[in-house]
Amino acid sequence: MLAIVAAIVSRRAIPGLLVGVWAGAIIYTGGHGLGTTFDWIIASIATEFHVSILVFTFLLGAGVGFIWRLGGSFAVRDWAASRLENRRQAGVAAWVLGMLVFFNDYANTAIVGTAMRDVTDSHDISREKLSYVVDSTAAPVATFMFSDWIAFQVSMIEEGYSAAGISETAPAAFVTFLRSIPFNFYCLLAVLMVGIIVISGRDFGEMKTAEARASSTGKVLRDDAQPMQDIEGDLGKPETTKPMVRSFVVPIVMLVAVTLVGVYWTGRAGGDLVGVLGAANWALSLVWGAAGMVLSAxxxxxxxxxxxxxxxVETFVDGMKIMMTANTILVLAWSIGTVTTELGTGQYVTSVAEGLVTPGLLLVVVAVAAGFTSFTTGTSWGTMGIITPIAVPLAVEVSGMGALGPVIGAVFSGAIFGDHCSPISDTTVLSSTFTGADHIDHVRTQIYYAATAFVVAIALFLVWGYLSVTPYLLLPAGVILLGGLVYVFSEFDITGPGAPQPSD
Known part of the structure; x- marks a missing residue:
């Protein structure tokens, strides 16, 4: 909590994270925390997955550097400018692309953020808005499409089965995963809310102020913002006066194609599609994809x-440099995860939640516990790993086998919601990075929208808990409620200072 408050108040993520890790070390050691602080920071890097993600991010920065100096971003912007006539169309294009790049959330933020940044800039859409679109489609879409998330989520369900002692009698873990999708209310509503926002042109909260600034002055960043990337400042002007679209498209296609080939190659022993996704080394595949991007560019x-x-060579080095801030925050965010694991944060939250559970409140309690755990730890996967083995036995004890799919949907909903609201989440950091937004500005503007979608999801969980209404009726009702709330909140804000009028 100290890390989160310090980061939001100071609008600087790194000092807040350092304070949070150090405070955790003080608690853990009883007052001698400096050495433990650095031990945890070092330990957070010393895993194959984390090292691979750091290498991937550095290589992706190099790829972005090449695309910039080749003029690819400008070429795409000019191509899109002739086809996307207004802010609404640019926003919808970013939303659709965010849903199409579904196979990995890290790759999603990189591809969509890089592809759409100059396009949305040319239509005076704030970087905060683009970051929201990218962040709120990346992980939510990955939770129910064919991706590395599915393999992880299925493995967590199996862990839950083992904890409940029902491995022999419960449905197959993949079947329970499929049954959880209609109950993954937050993720479904978060993706749909992006569409409601970009199509209607209505905003509220701090996003309204950001959009007013961008639409009226052309400033896609506030004056004192510290964007995670300043491409032009770091890399200078492009090296060509005649940029070509293929100088953007070819490296991006290589990134996607080589990554997917890597997924198949590293996971081919898994047999079928689900087995391949589960056995694949996604982090290594992303490194290969980023290397393919750099080489082709x-x-x-x-x-x-x-x-x-x-x-x-100079472009390669300079491109990696633009990722230093992002990778610093990633390392410290992972360190916070180590802190919360050592201090037992997740177990404490769930132990408190267990005493509040009734059949009607089961999904609400699980979703809120997952949301709070994810918010304070900054990791949705870590939250799923902590909560699922506790939520599954709890669901079986309180409501029987029929609650397995719904409770898993509640875990996923809460985990992604907390991740979206947390300034120490790695995917939130990467969304800010690849859209070139100020990280804390992204968190402050997105939290209004994430909270709105989560409140609607909680309402749907309550209705299911007490009335057992099918989720296929609840979800359309939730979308209508969500649209109504967007309209009401935007109208309520309409006379506020700097409030933009709904427009194209």
Whole structure:
């Protein structure tokens, strides 16, 4: 909590995270926390997955650097400008692309953020809005599409079965996962809310102020913002006066294609599609994809005489440099996860929740416990790992086998909601990074929308808990309620200072 409050108040993530890790070390050691602080920071890096993500992010920065100096971003912006006529169409394009890149949330933030940043800038859409669109489609879509998330979620369900002692009698874990999808209310509503926002042109809360600034002054960032990337400041002007769209498209296609080939290659022993997804080394595959992106972009620059070999090496190094802040925050965010694990934060939250459970409140209590755990730890996967083995036995004891799918949906909903609201979440950091937004500004503006979708999800969980209404009726009702809340909140804000009028 100290890390989160310090980060939001100071609008700086790194000092808040450092204070949070140090405070945790003080509690853990009883007053001698400096050495433990650095031990935890080092330990957070010393895993194959985390090292792979750091390498992936550095290589992706190099790829972004090449695309910038080849003029690819400008070419895409100019191409889109001739086809996307207004802010609404640009917002819808970002939303649709966010749903199409579903196979990994990290790759989603990288591809959509990089592809759409200059496009939305050209239509005076704030970086805060683009970050929201990217963040609220990346993980939510990955939770119920074919991705590495599915493999992880199925494995967590199996862990829950083992904890409940029902491995032999319960439905297959994948079947329970499929049954959880209609109850994953927050993720479904979060994705649909992005569509409601970008199509209606209505905003509320601090996002309204950000959009007013961008639409009236053309400033996509506030004056004192510290964007996670400042491409032009770090890399200078593009090296060509005739940018080509393919200098953007080819590296991005290589990123996606090589990553998917890597997923198949590292997971081919798994047999069927679900087995491949579960057995694949996604982090390593992303590294391969990013390397393919860099090599193809570098070759493109040399082939067309845009960059010399020396300039290509310089671009590679400068591109990696723009990721230093993001990777620093990632390391410290992972360190916070180590802190909360050592202090037993997740177990404490769930032990408190267990005493509040009744059949009618089961899904609400589980979702809130997961949301709070994810918010304070900054990790949705870690939250799923903590909560699922407790929620499954709880559901069986309170409501029987029929509650397995619903309770898993509640776990996923709460975990992603807390992740969206947390300034120490890695996916939230990456969303800010690849859209070039101020990280704390992204968190402050998104939290209004995430909370609105979560409140509606909680209402649907309550209705199911007490009335057992089918989720296929609850979800449409939730979408209508969500649309009504967006309208009411935007109208309530309409006369506020700097409030933009709904427009295209």
């Amino acid at each position: 570098g070759y493109f620059g040399l082939r067309h005489g845009i960059l010399s070999f020396g300039e290509s």
